[in-house]
Amino acid sequence: MNEMNEARKPPVATTGIIGWLRINLFFNWTNSLITLFVIYCLYQFIPWILDWTIFSADFKYNYLGEQITNQEMCSRNLDPENGGACWAVIYVRFYQFIYGFYPKVEVWRVNVAYVMLTLALLPLLYANLPYRKYFLYFTYIFPVIAYFLLNGGLGFTEVSTNKWGGLLVTLVLGCTGIALAFPIGIMLALGRRSKLPVISMMCTLFIEFIRGVPLITLLFFGMVMLPLFLPEGIDMDGLVRVLVAVTLFQSAYMAEVIRGGLQAIPPGQYEAAKSLGMSYWRMNLLIILPQAIRISIPPIVNTSIGLFKDTTLVIIVGILDLLGIGRGTLADTNWLGLSYEIYFFVSLVFFIFTFGMSRYSLYLEKKLKTGINMGAD
Amino acid sequence: MSEESIISLKNVNKWFGDFHVLQDVNLEVKKKERIVVCGPSGSGKSTMIRCINRLEEHQEGSIVVDGIELTGNLKNIDNVRKEVGMVFQQFNLFPHLSVKENITLAPIWVKKMPKAEAEELAMRQLEIVKIPEQANKYPGQLSGGQQQRVAIARSLAMNPNIMLFDEPTSALDPEMIKEVLDVMVDLANGGMTMIVVTHEMGFAKTVADRMVFMDEGKIVEEASPDKFFNNPESDRTKLFLSQILHQ
Numbered sequence: 001m002n003e004m005n006e007a008r009k010p011p012v013a014t015t016g017i018i019g020w021l022r023i024n025l026f027f028n029w030t031n032s033l034i035t036l037f038v039i040y041c042l043y044q045f046i047p048w049i050l051d052w053t054i055f056s057a058d059f060k061y062n063y064l065g066e067q068i069t070n071q072e073m074c075s076r077n078l079d080p081e082n083g084g085a086c087w088a089v090i091y092v093r094f095y096q097f098i099y100g101f102y103p104k105v106e107v108w109r110v111n112v113a114y115v116m117l118t119l120a121l122l123p124l125l126y127a128n129l130p131y132r133k134y135f136l137y138f139t140y141i142f143p144v145i146a147y148f149l150l151n152g153g154l155g156f157t158e159v160s161t162n163k164w165g166g167l168l169v170t171l172v173l174g175c176t177g178i179a180l181a182f183p184i185g186i187m188l189a190l191g192r193r194s195k196l197p198v199i200s201m202m203c204t205l206f207i208e209f210i211r212g213v214p215l216i217t218l219l220f221f222g223m224v225m226l227p228l229f230l231p232e233g234i235d236m237d238g239l240v241r242v243l244v245a246v247t248l249f250q251s252a253y254m255a256e257v258i259r260g261g262l263q264a265i266p267p268g269q270y271e272a273a274k275s276l277g278m279s280y281w282r283m284n285l286l287i288i289l290p291q292a293i294r295i296s297i298p299p300i301v302n303t304s305i306g307l308f309k310d311t312t313l314v315i316i317v318g319i320l321d322l323l324g325i326g327r328g329t330l331a332d333t334n335w336l337g338l339s340y341e342i343y344f345f346v347s348l349v350f351f352i353f354t355f356g357m358s359r360y361s362l363y364l365e366k367k368l369k370t371g372i373n374m375g376a377d
Numbered sequence: 378m379s380e381e382s383i384i385s386l387k388n389v390n391k392w393f394g395d396f397h398v399l400q401d402v403n404l405e406v407k408k409k410e411r412i413v414v415c416g417p418s419g420s421g422k423s424t425m426i427r428c429i430n431r432l433e434e435h436q437e438g439s440i441v442v443d444g445i446e447l448t449g450n451l452k453n454i455d456n457v458r459k460e461v462g463m464v465f466q467q468f469n470l471f472p473h474l475s476v477k478e479n480i481t482l483a484p485i486w487v488k489k490m491p492k493a494e495a496e497e498l499a500m501r502q503l504e505i506v507k508i509p510e511q512a513n514k515y516p517g518q519l520s521g522g523q524q525q526r527v528a529i530a531r532s533l534a535m536n537p538n539i540m541l542f543d544e545p546t547s548a549l550d551p552e553m554i555k556e557v558l559d560v561m562v563d564l565a566n567g568g569m570t571m572i573v574v575t576h577e578m579g580f581a582k583t584v585a586d587r588m589v590f591m592d593e594g595k596i597v598e599e600a601s602p603d604k605f606f607n608n609p610e611s612d613r614t615k616l617f618l619s620q621i622l623h624q
Contacts, residue, residue: 272469276483277458290473
């Protein structure tokens with residue numbers, strides 16, 4: 001009788017690691033076979049990739065102990081049977097990958113900008129950061145500081161943007177594009193839903209036009225046609241022209257993403273805000289947008305990641321971003337044939353940034369989920 | 378009579394597309410008067426009270442609230458909305474804000490009240506609706522009845538002269554209706570001018586100064602509760618009452 005009253009424990013084989021294995025990997029015959037097959041594939045692949053990328057790879061010296069200065073000295077070119085990846089090409093060209101052709105004397109400015117970018121991102125990443133408010137002020141003025149720091153002016157020697165390259169260009173394009181497109185996209189989305197016909201028509205036209213045109217076309221448009229619209233004597237910097245194109249492109253997509261979020265807000269929210277005497281802007285800023293943006297976080301991050309990768313297209317108009325530098329290196333006779341290493345490295349750098357963005361989006365979703373219940377009751 | 382009217386609707390007409398939803402509606406509401414509006418669904422009762430704070434636009438006739446005529450003039454609309462509080466069937470709390478923030482938002486941003494003062498006000502309003510302990514929860518964590526009481530507190534925090542209730546208990550489970558009605562009775566006893574669209578006839582009998590019965594976009598009958606329930610004039614009213622009281 002006593003045993004009856006004790007809480008019964010679940011059967012041993014359904015809990016813990018063994019239970020998990022049984023349920024997920026060895027549930028039945030086919031399931032077990034697939035599991036074994038996948039384990040076999042991983043067993044074949046993982047040692048090979050580790051060996052190629054790390055254990056047999058050259059980082060600075062080849063297997064003879066010589067410092068590598070061109071592709072012929074790579075172990076895998078000296079002894080095709082044994083050599084792994086030849087990372088020396090990244091080591092030798094590292095400066096270009098990170099800074100492009102930025103003058104070496106001035107490169108500390110780029111480093112300072114990189115550090116400041118990290119500081120500017122901190123308050124966005126950590127909600128509990130001490131003195132977060134002051135960090136946020138810094139985040140707002142960072143773009144201005146970065147502009148003078150990188151470009152010159154205010155006592156800094158000017159460094160023409162055609163000397164910029166590599167990761168620097170990728171980050172400048174990606175960050176500026178994403179940061180500017182967000183507010184513009186919000187305005188466009190609100191505009192498209194506006195009751196004022198002229199505003200709504202203009203926003204719709206803009207969005208549809210920009211969205212209907214490939215980014216490459218917009219880049220050419222920025223390069224070739226934008227100067228025609230400017231008054232004579234004013235020369236627009238090449239990178240700025242590309243930035244304008246990238247920002248316009250991204251704003252149109254951002255606008256549609258945010259419009260999707262806006263449509264999900266029940267009309268009762270507008271009515272409640274209006275009945276409390278809120279003006280159009282207050283209602284949108286305090287009630288509607290915070291909810292709409294929350295709903296739209298996954299697609300917002302999705303388009304942002306898309307843009308970050310699409311910045312590689314600027315190679316078409318002669319700007320050398322990270323991938324551009326990689327391709328330039330490949331064209332150098334000294335490093336001919338090292339495409340595995342270079343593309344692997346470029347992919348890895350892009351992956352680190354985009355994966356970071358994707359994790360950030362998950363974190364935001366979790367953080368903002370508190371008490372949200374979008375239903376009527 | 379119109380001298381002391383705080384709300385005055387004269388020959389109000391409104392159409393949704395071709396559907397004539399309000400047909401020559403005339404209604405005068407005096408200060409501190411409690412009006413209960415009832416009628417079958419689709420009779421235009423919600424539309425009528427939504428016209429009073431311009432959530433809906435009327436197309437003909439005039440609506441004057443506390444001396445301000447509702448026209449396309451945005452400033453007038455804002456001023457009327459500051460005078461008139463509204464409680465909705467679906468509560469319409471802001472789900473991304475805590476209960477306290479729901480209440481303080483409009484006082485802080487519309488009335489420019491200092492934050493500390495607004496929070497004190499919010500707590501007072503929550504005492505009135507008897508849920509001060511829920512101040513830091515989010516709407517999604519409350520029951521329907523609690524949400525509706527927060528919605529009432531949110532409206533009251535703007536210190537309105539008039540309160541509109543659009544079927545405030547229709548979305549509630551039966552056992553929660555009473556807690557909301559109790560708050561509304563307190564409010565009525567406190568001298569608030571109220572227009573309540575509801576099918577809660579018990580509430581109407583205790584609280585209403587006047588009953589308004591609408592059908593097919595028209596006001597069919599206006600009478601004191603006593604006359605309305607015991608001796609209604611129109612056949613339509615009799616039919617409606619027999620359906621809702623003896624179902």
